[in-house]
Amino acid sequence: MSPEVALPIFIPLLSGALSLLFWRLHTVQRFIAVVGTGSLLVTSLWLLSSVDEHGILVMQMGNWEAPFGISLVADLFATIMVILTGIIGFSVALYSLATTSRGHEAFGYFPLMHLLLAGVAGAFLTGDIFNLYVWFEVMLVASFALLILGSEKAQMEGAIKYVTLNLLSSVIFLTAVGLLYGLVGTLNMADIAQRLGQVEDNGMVDVLAVMFMVAFGIKAAAFPLFFWLPASYHTPPVAVSALFAGLLTKVGVYALFRIFTLIFTQSPGYTHEILLWGAGMTMLSGVLGATAQFEFRRILSFHIVSQIGYMILGLALYTPLAVLGGVFYILHHIIVKANLFLISGVVHRLCGSYELKRLGGLYRSHPWLAVLFLIPALSLAGMPPLSGFFAKFIVIRAGIEAEAYGVTLIALLVGLLTLYSMVKIWAEVFWKAPPEPDEDKPELASPGQRELWQMYLPIVGLALCTLFIGLNGQPIYALAESSAEQLLDPSRYIEAVMGDATKEAP
Amino acid sequence: MQLAVLGGFVLAAFAPLLHRWFGERAGLVMALLPASLSLWLFFQLPAVTAGEVLVFEYPWVPGLDISLTFLLDGLSLLFALMISVIGVFVLIYTRGYLKGHPDLARFHVVLVAFMMSMLGLVLADNVVTLFVFWELTSITSYLLIGFNHTDPEARKSALQSLLITAGGGLSLLAGLIMMALIGDSWSLQGLTSQGDVIREHGFYLPILLCVLGGAFTKSAQFPFHFWLPNAMAAPTPVSAYLHSATMVKAGIYLLARLQPGLGGTEAWMTLLSLFGAVTMVTGAFLALRHTSIKSLLAYSTVMALGTLTMLLGIGTKEAMVAFATFLLAHSLYKGALFLVAGILDHETGTKDIAAMGGLRRAMPVTATCAGIAALSLGGVIPLFGFIGKESMLEAVLHAERFSPFLSALSLSAAIMTLAAAAIVALRPFFGTRRETPRAPHEGPPEMLVGPILLAGLSLLLGVAPELASGLIAAAASSVNGEPLHASLSLWHGINPALMLSLVSLVLGLLIFRYWGHWRAWLRPLEPLFARGPEAGYFKFMDLIVTVSIWQTRMLQNGYIRNYLVMTLLVLVGLTGYTLLARQGLTFDFALDVHIHEVLVVGLMVSGAITACIMRLRLAAVAAVGTMGFCIALIFVTFSAPDLGITQLLVETLTVILLVLVLFRLPRFASLSTSLERVRDLVVAGSTGLLVTLLILTVLDGRLFPSISDYMIANSQPEGHGHNIVNVILVDIRALDTLGEVFVLALAAIGVYAMLRFHSSEHDDRHPPSRKESRNG
Amino acid sequence: MVRSGTLILSVAARLLMPLQLLFSVFLLLRGHDEPGGGFIAGLVASGGFALYLFAYGIRATRTMLRVAPQDLIGMGLFLSVVSALPALWHGQPFLTAQWWTIPVLGFKFSTPLLFDIGVYLIVLGSVLTAVVALMEGDHDDD
Amino acid sequence: MKIVIFITLAVMTVALCLAFVRLVKGPSLPDRVVALELFSTLSVGIIGVSAIMTDVASFLDVSIVMALMAFLATIGFSRFLERGGPRDD
Amino acid sequence: MIGAIWNLLLALAWVVLTGDFSGHNLLAGLVFGYLTLALIQSHDEALSGYAQWLPRLILFIGFFLKELVKANLRVAFDIVTPPWYMKPGVIAMPLKAKTDLEITFFANLISLTPGTLSLDVSDDRRVLYIHAMFLDDEQELRRGLEELERRALELFRREESV
Amino acid sequence: MEPLMAVAIGILYAAAIYMMLRRSIVKLVIGLMLLSNAANLLIFTSAGLTRGAPPLVPTGLTAPAGQVADPLPQALVLTAIVIAFGVLSFAVVLIRRAYEIVKADDLDRMKDTDT
């Protein structure tokens, strides 16, 4: 029995519960925030080493054998995602120490953060389709609550859209799960895959595949289902934005990867073709959306959408290299995008705005911040030798190899427009002379040394990750390659989960 | 070798620290790196000229066939030498030019990084690594061009150069990947040897176009030439560096490097020679329009780049030698000229040639350097530029195709170049003395070192060209793909090329004499220039912004209704199509109903519909309540007592919550038009129909027995509970329940935060402590 | 200032609430064998408290409840997570049920029951948190 | 016996329908609330009959919870009315 | 005293509800009853008159059921016949009941009796406002209500006869 | 019975979506409520309906004597009901706060964050 499979869920759950239990004691909450997310990170690394050593790890929750109970499954892909959850969680927790107001803390900021991480980790690790729904909801409601923390007008308006569209997605998901259960009589994903493997050419399977695609497409913010994201991601406190930007949509992408490599692999010519179109349109419309924006976080939000397109592209092409590229892209993007949001928060702390036209002069006054911005920004745009370059390179190479020239062309063009956006931010926020001071706006108190350190530390850490992946890509590449191998050979997953039950036909 | 380049990047990163340690002298300290590199490269000369190719292997991401392998052949060595030698001068020069500038340290960071990127670019053997350095030069040059970052023009120019070169870079990437896949090698050497395979492949033309997209943008070929003069916003040392030895030559380098692999075809020759020639003439012509010394020099660079491309296109052995010669000559004189331009700018406070005159007395050394370098630019005997021009004209005259056309263009370019050279060399220093914003005097020594040495080299190599012939031959051999011999000499006797040179000298001087008239004649053509490719660039950028704004307005328009409709249409469209196309509507009806069940189901539906059509909120809530009770009844009827209880409790509490909330909300308003209602009815109705069909299909097509038989059998023996549902909830699927209660708790936290946060913020107090809350 | 509830409602609440609470405990404990369980029981209990709230207002309910509803959530979450852990001691996967018989009463205690109690507390705490916060917004409640 | 039970159920569901008609007709909110209250009381009876029909005593638990808890909705509505919540009838 | 009675009652209710008439279960019922009472003890007012409670209760139930059926039929008749025979109205009835519990108990009884419905108690608790369906003979109605009140109060009060 | 339920569930979905497409936030939230109920019924129905045989093990036995209703969808629906309850409580309070803060119940007046 290897507890590290379940610990990434239970540690944040316990941290959240404890944090809520001590909701009046701010120091304790802060302590739990750091220790909890830190141990999540450590555990996830432990999980990686175990998975690396023993292959796919499975825990049958409650000791009920699969497919009857709920299985937690840690294959390499899930493990990578959990590690990223740990990294982002820990970074955001550190950052939050400096940026979270007393009011936010008093109203559950830290418990919500822990539980959001628990939901995310649960979604990554579960091997049960209904349990996936449950973790989606945990994550979603935690994000609802984080989104409205502060009760500002924009938050309310954003939250209504966010809540409505995400609930619609949940209901579509739930509907699909209900129908799927009706059709195959099981919920364990490995079991579903195994049973569907015995079915010849059933149209209903494709119908369900498409339903799941739409449900997860909404969660992943794919075209044309992404509306909730740009409407809301710029409204909450920035640490929350970073957490969302890093993790939430990627859970949708993860789910797409999971079901379209494990369960719905019968007619890739149909399903993955739809994904391919979606990927292309997602890239394009996301980046065009960003081009029209002049607010730091809105630009970043639209870029989440366009980057999601690249990840889905990896899945849609469905070749070993492409899936590898998708995994690599997710890995790179989570770090980079969260970091960009964190940086936007520092900028806001220093200048008091997210509007590009009200910002400027930071290159002169905060050169290190400028450097720290350039690393993730250029990485996002796919500039070498940063992580994003390799991510984009693999996907594009896979696209050319798979002879999907149209979508590859889009991918290239979108890269250029991404660069345009990042450079726009750079020129406006850092290069441009600072704007005339606003009479009405009160002078900002300059942040204290300790506060700055708490903000910079995670940013530097994430930037180092980006640099590391870029300069020493081989280990990460190898990791992504192995995980893609696992993804494309579902029998390994099925065997790990079902054990002996694999052989006996239901 | 790799260590040197990577170390250079590290050095760049440490530039601020060096500045702290060495102060103003940091630039000199950093110049030691390119200086030692130059020295090292210099010592490799014998081996390379002997035809050896030095390879330095180093793996990077082997999984992706990416290695950091460096390769030193004639071409690389020529470029590497230019880069590091001129780099030394530029670093030294900077010390004087940017003396006391607050951003000097950052400048050094980027400049050294740029230098190393260029070196990496010309040394890389792996196509991906080449591309990595290629993009690095784009980024670093962006940062350099925008060095005066508070100036909007500088930012604009920097952005322009970045977008064009990075855009070309992406095209290049696609081309390189296709090439690598077809040639089945990621090494440039490997690809060169696979030239025939690539040339015969069906994808040759796309590859070529992609690669040319990269090379032409980078090296400012027509119609992408406009970014380069705009890049003059950079500080002069940068211009000197960018335009003489480096950035713009990257594209040329790439073409030269790929010549053995991609070159030699009809398409290659046609495209390169024509675009090159047009660029050459365009550059030379536009140069004469400008009075700013930097613009003038920049356009003449465009002309030189066009020439180089044209030579590659011609592709004869002669042309290869001419290519290498012209390349070296251009680097030497253009470097010197830009540095001179910087001195003039620095010492007089203006860049406008028309505003200068008679400076030779105040700055004799500068004037001499300028004269030598400009004469070399004009291709005047006995300077190295003359040899370059002669060999170029030779090559053009002996071109295999388009020879007359190319010759004519080359001649006119030579004429105008000579005029430009004369303007640069004579205008500021001779004639009547004019007042300049600053009182002119000779530049400081660190600024003069570069021009003196570069101009000196132009002169030296002109007089003794055999000094360079080894290197030139080696470079030309690399371009050619197989060894060739080159003997450079100043005097080839009287031949057609010399005649053309003489013609160009005379006509060029004429233009110089009547330069003012020339500009006046051309003035009516201004609107035409305004409609040049640069206008196209701005149009394109505007178009993107327009499209993006249009798209945002169409998609992300803020109306949640539209978002929902769109999402649902996608759902219904995709799912419905899949259902009809891949499954079909096949199911049996077997109605086995009891009258009271029908009534309860009917009431449930009526409750829902009533809730929809009720104009009164609370009445709608009550209708929802009846629907809930009916659902509870349905649950009970179909054997789910737990569900029944839960449903009715939830319904009751929901009603309470709704009533508490509605207390604060206004009544329903009727806001939609009837057209909207019809549309919504269609969307809603089709979704409902789809769901019904899906359920019917699933009910009819169950494929496997449920896993719940196991649960029914084992819930008591294993789970010790008689209520199987509860055993599932708290034991078999306890993880679901665990998540579920966390959802509930989270919702409560959210509700609490929403309702209380504002007030506590307003009162600026923390939520009640334990003691307070006990007392209420 | 409006009275919280009428005389009749107040007295009825005083009688009904204990009954409802008792009933909720009943539902909680027998949920493993008959319809019921932590969630249903928690809802019944919160219904009882809601009735009391309507009749007596927030202050009186707080006084009676003694703990803040949010603390109930925290405790419940803690219990339900902790109930997953004893299995680790036996080297079994998380959430594996553990059963202990309490000697004197012959009562069977188990981690699923502990879990159900946690659920009960969470449901009670959550509903009360929401209802109290909503009623506090009305201001005119005592 | 079976017939009797079916008749009982049918009559009771018809009663349910009548209550629903009142709920739709109103005219005032209290009228609808009364209809809702009757709806829940009728449901208690219907579930009792279901228990007899299926011979499953567990269904009574639903009745008992309903009898004890369903009136809370009415209390909630009344509170709303008494506090002068914005009425729209 | 009162608390103990309530406690026992709750324990009995527990036993009845669980349907498990064992000693253990009664003990459990006592414990849970105690717990619930402990929760509300601060709000418990003194209750009185439980000694001869059970016999009076049985008598009362009989009386009440008779009234219930009788009046129900009258209402039923009016509902199913098309014309309205009823003559409804709101009357104020002076209360003899004093404690909250008595008043509530009586008011609910009235509500359960067909034809009458308690609307509210005046703020000084001296008058109960009742909606009655059949006010043809108001005196008779009041007399009936007083009789009901008397019998109900007997359940609560030990010595004094009402 | 199942076909009838299928039709009824379809109507519930349609009603829910129609409500969600209204401009009033209150209708939006009522639509969400209908939708979650509809989804629960769908899960309940698509596994098949069984009359009068709740999944309970009689006292003294280790398994139900005859065929009983599928307990698994019931457990799923229970979980879904609870989740929907939590989420919808949140949504209900959200619309109230949104109304208080934005000072409009018209969704068309809540589009500032997008454009």
Place this chain on the structure above:
Amino acid sequence: MIDVIKGALLLGGAAFMLLAAVGVLRLPDLLTRLHATTKSATLGVAMIMLAVALHFGEVAVVARAFGVILFLLMTAPVAAHTIGRAGYFVGSKLWSGTLKDELRPNYDPLTHELKSGMETEANATRQSKDSDTR
């Protein structure tokens, strides 16, 4: 025999429920409708629960059936009272055939005070004290 009683109870219960429903539908105003729901429906449920008790005949089930009756008897009048009172005070129209209304004159809609019509000075002070403690 038991079956006959059971059947009679069931049919009777159903009849009373139908009666309650008809009453709610037919009766002319809120308060009269309340009469129908509180009594007839409660009685109907009580009869059905008696039938249930007879049908199962087990102690546990009988106890639960009586539990239903008891709980309904406890909650129904309270519900009727609160909604009736609320409806009355917010101005539900009384049926035109209503003979008299002794409540209306004693009710102050602004302060929500409800007098008894028999107040004295002493009573007034007692009343204010009461409302404080409440």
